Amino acid sequence: MNMNTVSKITAILMLVTSLALTSCSKEEEMGCWPPLDVPGDSANVIMIFNATTNGQPLELLKNFKDPLGRTMQVELLKFYVSNVFVSFNGASTLLKKAALVILVDPNVTDTTKKHNEIALKIPYGNYDRITFSVGLDVVQNAGDPTKYPSAHPLSINQNTYWDAWGKYKFFMIEGKGDWDGDGTLTNIYGYHTGFDECYRSISFEKMLTLDATNSNETLNVNFEVNDVFFGKDTLDMKLHPSWHGDINTIETAFIISDNFQEGLRLN
């Protein structure tokens, strides 16, 4: 088998996967909030995303200190989680194509829904790994947001779409800070990562045994907000107070995407 055939096969495989990923099933039309149906008996697993500021639960507009001792607040924090898989010995099962996780958003008034939770149905069995991505894959990112029903996570109504760039925003964080230490939160920051280049996948080792006696599980995925700016790389928020899709300065979006990816913890 020469190189050419290999790449052809890869291309076909990729096409098939992406087709499988895009094929809008009934439950996708319903808004994708219900978990994907899986054959046979399955367990209900809830993935909960929790953010902290210096160990305390993140709250809308609550002051906290960054590692430089400056006061800051978060006014909006939401991101896409997509392509959630569980696997055992390398064989994976797709559980969720895309969900929008909202941790802080003053415009979300519907408190009946837990916007930081993703409900999953996992077939009974043993698993050793859970994998998911932050952002949307190439196919989802190329979709037309006006074609989804309004409650769908990819709908234009989620306000996660850059009309100008024709792409989705993957991770959005906005707020205010006091960079000059004068006691007033007059510095504004806002970062919306996006473009296929900011898609990040995370995989955790996780032993799961799901059966009739253990059919409800909760997976907590935690992260510290400060780690988003002060992680593997540090973002100078005073110098670069925002990023909204300018390809020339995409470095800023990379720092946030990488730091967030590294900062996620499963327990």
Next chain:
Amino acid sequence: MRNILILLSFMFILLSCSKEEKEDLPKDPIILPPYNPTYVDLNDRLPSYLPRMDIPADNKTTIEGIELGRALFYEPLLSGDGTQSCGSCHNQSYGFTDNGKKFSTGIDQVEGNRNSMQIINAGLRTSFFWDGRAATLEDQAFGPVTNPIEMHEKWPRAVAKINDISTYREMGYKAFGVVQLDSVLISKAIAQFERSIISGNSKYDRWKKGEYQMTPQEDYGRKLFNKDRDEIRDSLGNVIQVIPGADCFHCHGDLSDFTDNLFHNNGMDEIFTDPGREKVTGNAYDRGKFKVPTLRNIEHTAPYMHDGRFKTLDEVIDHYSDGLVHSATIDPLMKNVDIGGVRLSLSEKAALKAFLLTLSDPDFLDNPDYSEPPPL
């Protein structure tokens, strides 16, 4: 005691009346024509690149419903003294706003403190009024009739006046299959008409459909509208290059019909006389936030903002360019507030305005389907 007696005898009269009426029913029932409304999918009338409207399951749109709603929208009988209709403060030629007025005046000549809002592609909105206090068009339409600074009428009286007119009873039957209209059905009909008020043939729309070529100035304005203002700095933090942009798309994105349907503080005041969204949610962090209006037909909906403070589009553009002020709830997307705004040059301002003018839709402003119908 006397009062109670009067009340009791009054109730007795009322009860006996209705009884008499029942006995008086004609022996041969009136044969009504079959109730057979024509359903329409308004989404078919929207340009393909816009999101779809969510039509409430209990108020499906019909040709007959729209027709009734249109008549009611322009019906002054719905007001206390029969002088004012919805159309009085929502004039089609002004993009369904109040004739260039800063504030509207109700039938009692009391002036409100909010600028009348456009009704354009309203079926795409997810809340109504500047503070979003109504969740649906049906809820919204229920309000003005009894609002003391608007039409100042009592619903039972308004309903009785409408039902007194046989043409309305006929139209009501065709639209809803009932012989008597009530306040809920009147609101539903008006909401159906409002959803049918669609603008989708502006220069911008024709450009989207490939039928119009924007002038270089309009096109530059479009690019500015859809672009952040960016500063490239050296390692010491000095600005070495400014990439112009007007930052409008964050809140007025074109694919969502030039509004994100949310509430923002766009940096107009340091202290708020109108609490805006806070009045609805009770949350201090919503102080001074207002609903983002669509920019369609913006040329015709002056004056601008919730209090009509800006008379012209130039004033609006100057505000976003140089006039932003700080406050606790200012939106993080107004990120150039420290330097007053997006700092556009004169030619950039002119281009941005030229683009905003491409959102004017003459076919909408004089579409006979939305105008006042001939008298019943």
